[in-house]
Amino acid sequence: MEYKKILFTGVGGQGTLLASRLLGQAAMKTGMDVRVSEVHGMAQRGGVVESTVMLGGLKSPIISKGQADILVGFEPLETLRALERCSKKSVVITNTNPIVPITVKLGQFEYPDMDTWFGFMKENFRRFCALDADALAKEAGTSKAVNIVLLGVLIALKEIPIDREMVLETIKTEVKPKFVEPNIKAFELGYENAKC
């Protein structure tokens, strides 16, 4: 199969690691070779948390500048920060709901005007998909499922040969029983609302 380099980025606590692990599991069940990289330790404490899913037999666990095929940003500023890892061929998926960093609250920085930059992304990348994943997660019954909503969007775009059922099955086996239902709903909502 084709090689795909998928970059997940977000803020500590948003569940980027779980999303990448679920996708990795689904890929493995689909029979694909896969590598998933994770960030642990100090970097996790409220900072930026990145993970990658490399499909199709790639051995490298990380993605260099301009090399991501798909970027999934769990937070708009983090999407913006990761744009340098994309090329014009990339697909960019982003949550639109901001998590304002402490450095903005302290007045050291200004949060960028995202509407302008969403316009830029729409113009400059092969495909661009933005949606309020937090709102959809709440609708699904758990504000924590932002990661699963975005996973739904990713699968809906059909850029990678992993189908919906395989991910749903993975959610059922990997997520704690009491969270399975809202997570499945979150996945479906992401899947249905993926437009680009």
Added chain:
Amino acid sequence: MHPLLSGKSGEKLLLLGNEAIVRGALEAGAAVAAAYPGTPSSEIANNLFFISNEENSPIYFEFSTNEKVAMEVAASAAAAGVRSLTCMKHVGMNVASDVLMTLAYVGVKGGMVIITADDPSMHSSQNEQDNRIYARFSNLPMLEPTSPQEAKDMTIKAFDISEELELPVIIRTTTRTSHVRGPVELGPLPEKVKRVGKFEKNPRRWVPVPAVARIRHKVLLEQAERAQKFAEASDFNIVIGKGEFGIVASGVSACYVEDALMELGLEEKVRFLRLGFPFPYPKRLLSEFLKGIKKVLVVEELEPFLEDEIKVLLKDLGLSMEVYGKGTGDFSRMYEFDPQMVKKAISRFLNVELVEEEMPDLSNLPPLPLRPPTLCTGCPHRETYNAVKEALKEIGEEERVIYPTDIGCYTLGLLPPIQMADYLLCMGSSVGSSAGFSVSTDQKIVSFIGDSTFFHSGISSLANAFHNKHKFCLVVLDNSTTAMTGHQPNPGIEITPPGYDHPRIPIEDVVRGLGIKEVYKINPYKKKSAVETLREALSKDELTVVISEAPCILYYKKFGGKK
């Protein structure tokens, strides 16, 4: 049951490199393991901890108070003929190195594997030392995996080699091999694990007084020579492709090389030696490899470890060829690599054009707000820092104070708005460095140490501080867990993971036991009384210890109220 224990032979699991090492140890029949947690090694210890708590677990595991102790626990178990393992982050090896260097002399009976997880780029560390040098320093064999599958397979092999040579074997990972997941095919678990060994007394081996050590050094060098044989025969050294130019790499760098060759379509046009056995390197294999090429590129993070070996070997072989790598400026001795960096170096080396993807113009991007890691909302450390600041302000010392700090979440007190971390070296350095500041300045000294770090290496320095009459205030941030690395227990904890019935050692008793009289306790959430107590402690012109007790909020959510 824990998935690493219940997984059946032939089953494929998506495992972290660290988890794969644990499974490898179980498949190899390791029966004793001990560790002090440290990123990027922590998941090895965490998984072993949970597995050891299973009913009829095949393995004993303990969180030891530091890496030195952990290595001693594993070493003596192996001396008794039981297979053992210890794991640590790269700087943990410094703590254990006193054991390591002489353990190499006395050796082992049962297989013993030491995992060192290095952290190029310092994602969670204070330096990026290259622990391959410890292999050369101690003369112990070292293996280096490139994938989770290899991490598991190498762990098993390392136990066999260790038993054969009667020497511990080191496995070196880096952040990118410890924290990558990949499919791992499980092998069978042994039907019976040798949990009980027998220590055969032999002072001429196990007690390295000078006369014995002189003999054992000779034995070590002989065994190190024999290790060559294993390096030569190892399936983990692989030569791929053909051509007149060669590339040598190991660890994650080898992954970058493989992807680059594949993406550049050069797999068949260059000879690539993937070294899984970096020490001792397979001399014959490498010699043959070098004889067949005209120039070589060495791809390795951090120190020019293989590069220097290759330069020496070329001289011995009487071969002259250009060695590309750190010496030629193709790679840096700093930080981790990335795939594109390696791809660029390879295209320069092979003189092929690298077609770059067209990137959007990001030159108009404004300066993006930084998102530094911070203490959690509601974290008790934050409250303690504020109370100390307030108390210092009240006694008019806020401007002149020095804050030696230590290793843990609370090191983040470095950042604004707290900014109460002025000096740091390593685990436990808060106490020792306070002593130095107290004799060399007339400034107020307030230092911070966590509960786990206190037990790791704070106690002996505190005994020193009291005995030598140093004057400072040590604030122990006792949050009842080892928070940064994922909530491992330590001897002082009041809230314990379920079923953890180890005797508790209250920090206050330790401090008073040393003879220190000025010992105070505060609850950082009760700000008024905390500030009052701190004001009193900080006003003293002698060594004082303030224990700030409040559990880590994340840990409390996890285990609070459960026993």
